[in-house]
Amino acid sequence: MLGYFGLEHGVTIHCVDLDPNSGSRGGQYEDVSLVQKYVMSDEDYDERKGTLRAWGREQKAVDPSFTYTKHEREHRAKVEANRKAKLGEGCPAVGDDNATEVSHDKESVRGMDIGMRCEVHPGGRRGSIQFIGEIPKLGSGGYWCGVRFDEPVGKADGSIKGKRYFEAEKGYGGFVRAKNVAVGDYPERSFEDELDSDSDDEL
Numbered sequence: 001m002l003g004y005f006g007l008e009h010g011v012t013i014h015c016v017d018l019d020p021n022s023g024s025r026g027g028q029y030e031d032v033s034l035v036q037k038y039v040m041s042d043e044d045y046d047e048r049k050g051t052l053r054a055w056g057r058e059q060k061a062v063d064p065s066f067t068y069t070k071h072e073r074e075h076r077a078k079v080e081a082n083r084k085a086k087l088g089e090g091c092p093a094v095g096d097d098n099a100t101e102v103s104h105d106k107e108s109v110r111g112m113d114i115g116m117r118c119e120v121h122p123g124g125r126r127g128s129i130q131f132i133g134e135i136p137k138l139g140s141g142g143y144w145c146g147v148r149f150d151e152p153v154g155k156a157d158g159s160i161k162g163k164r165y166f167e168a169e170k171g172y173g174g175f176v177r178a179k180n181v182a183v184g185d186y187p188e189r190s191f192e193d194e195l196d197s198d199s200d201d202e203l
Contacts, residue, residue, distance in 0.1 A: 056068065104140075104141070104142025104143055104144075104178070104179075105142060106143055108142070108178040108179065109132050109143050109145065109178045112129060112145060112178065112181070113129070113132070114129055114130060114132065115128060115129065115130075116128065116129045117183065117184065117185065117187075118147060118181050118182060118184070119181075119182045119184070119186045120147055120149075120176050120180055120181055120182075121181075121182070122180075123153065125149055125150075125153045125154075126149070126150050126186045126187075126189060127147045127148050127149035127172075128147070129146070129181070130146045130148045130167070130173075131144070131146025131158075131165045131166045131175075132144075132145055132146070135160055135165070135175065137160050137161045137163060138160065138175075142177075143178060144175045144176065144177065144178075145175070145176050145177070145178055146158060146165050146166045146173065146174075146175055147173070147174050147175075147176055147181065148166065148167075148168045148173055149168075149172050149173070150188045150189075151172075152169070152171035152172055153171070154168070154171055154172055154173045154174035155171075155174050156168070156170075156173040156174055156175060157169060157170040157171070157172070157173050158173040159173075160175065
């Protein structure tokens with residue numbers, strides 16, 4: 001038994017398999033190339049709906065000049081424009097043609113108050129509301145909810161451009177639009193259950 005050797009924490013054990021019939025000698029347990037994998041044919045993939053290839057065909061039918069590279073470039077430009085608009089850097093926000101206009105006025109934060117437990121989407125991240133109001137330094141205007149998360153799943157520390165709105169460690173704070181915040185009985189849960197966010201409605 002290993003205990004007979006007086007092993008200490010941190011040591012490295014190297015085992016040599018001397019069994020000539022052992023599968024490990026041929027790399028059976030380490031060489032993934034020996035594992036049989038499922039490969040879908042192009043014909044089967046073409047028949048599937050909801051795939052990237054099917055979506056690309058739909059886009060091509062609408063716009064013959066469509067390419068994935070072009071779409072990626074335009075999408076990246078739109079995201080960057082929206083980010084700059086939120087930070088008040090003078091770049092107009094680029095809208096989504098399919099998006100519905102959502103108001104961020106005082107009515108949007110009705111029923112919310114400082115100290116309330118909440119859950120923020122996307123991701124179902126939980127925390128408590130520490131700030132409600134407008135942030136003049138954000139060019140996008142409207143009301144924001146400042147949330148201190150239970151885990152480091154945020155994008156801020158409670159401050160914007162040097163002005164502090166609430167106390168939070170780096171990564172534990174976030175400024176979120178009210179439409180993405182649900183208040184109620186949301187107890188703390190483990191970090192493994194939390195998900196990060198790439199939402200355009202959060203800083």
